[in-house]
Amino acid sequence: xxxxxxxxxxxxxxxxxxxxxxxxxxxxxxxxxxxxxxxxxxxxxxxxxxxxxxxxxxxxxxxxxxxxxxxxxxxxxxxxxxxxxxxxxxxxxxxxxxxxxxxxxxxxxxxxxxxxxxxxxxxxxxxxxxxxxxxxxxxxxxxxxxxxxxxxxxxxxxxxxxxxxxxxxxxxxxxxxxx
Numbered sequence: 068x069x070x071x072x073x074x075x076x077x078x079x080x081x082x083x084x085x086x087x088x089x090x091x092x093x094x095x096x097x098x099x100x101x102x103x104x105x106x107x108x109x110x111x112x113x114x115x116x117x118x119x120x121x122x123x124x125x126x127x128x129x130x131x132x133x134x135x136x137x138x139x140x141x142x143x144x145x146x147x148x149x150x151x152x153x154x155x156x157x158x159x160x161x162x163x164x165x166x167x168x169x170x171x172x173x174x175x176x177x178x179x180x181x182x183x184x185x186x187x188x189x190x191x192x193x194x195x196x197x198x199x200x201x202x203x204x205x206x207x208x209x210x211x212x213x214x215x216x217x218x219x220x221x222x223x224x225x226x227x228x229x230x231x232x233x234x235x236x237x238x239x240x241x242x243x244x245x246x
Contacts, residue, residue: 071152071241074119079234081125087185089225093121094234099224102231104217111244112156113213117220118237119149120161142166154246155210163205163214164221165193170205171218172196181222 082094089096097118104117123141126148146162168186171178173196182190190196197205205211 071238071245074122074148074152075234075238075241077122077125078119086121086225087183087189089183089185090227091225091229093125095227095229095231096224097121098231098234098237099226099229100217100220101237102229103220103223105240107216107220109216110156111240112153113160113217114237114240115149115153115244116157116160116213116217119145119157120164120217120221121145122148123161152246153241153244156213157244159208159210160213160217163208163210164217165189166197166205167211167214167218169194169197170202170211171215173198173202183225186222 078094078097082097083092085091086093086096091099097120100120101114101118104114109117121141123143123145126144127141142162142165146158149161150158168182168190172182172190179187179190179196208214
């Protein structure tokens with residue numbers, strides 16, 4: 068991607084699809100996640116990560132892939148789309164948000180119990196909870212803390228009654244975080 072408008076247009080055009088087993092669309096999920104990041108005082112780059120953390124699902128047209136046992140690595144395609152626009156501050160938390168789920172399942176037994184059925188299925192396809200070595204390696208990564216924060220917002224951003232700001236609200240943040 069060479070222009071943030073391409074990301075915004077993709078989310079607007081394809082974001083009406085339901086987000087897994089949640090009662091929200093992909094767009095609603097993205098907006099809620101970004102609003103949670105904004106409310107938490109995150110940087111503009113991390114708010115862009117929150118907004119576009121699942122853009123890889125739309126880039127890959129991977130609806131239902133996990134249920135079919137396929138991991139199309141949406142986190143990598145999403146991070147790659149963000150990297151040239153927003154740099155590693157946005158791209159790496161996106162790249163690591165799946166690993167953050169695997170990490171949290173390893174270090175917090177109750178975290179797994181809160182996952183949605185779709186997240187449990189995708190966790191299995193993505194390799195399951197980390198072992199001790201992988202947990203330590205993840206925790207040492209430069210953007211691990213941001214990925215864990217992103218994961219928390221991701222988990223909360225499934226409320227059908229939430230009223231986050233519209234997509235246009237985040238365009239100024241995108242401009243402010245361009246490389």
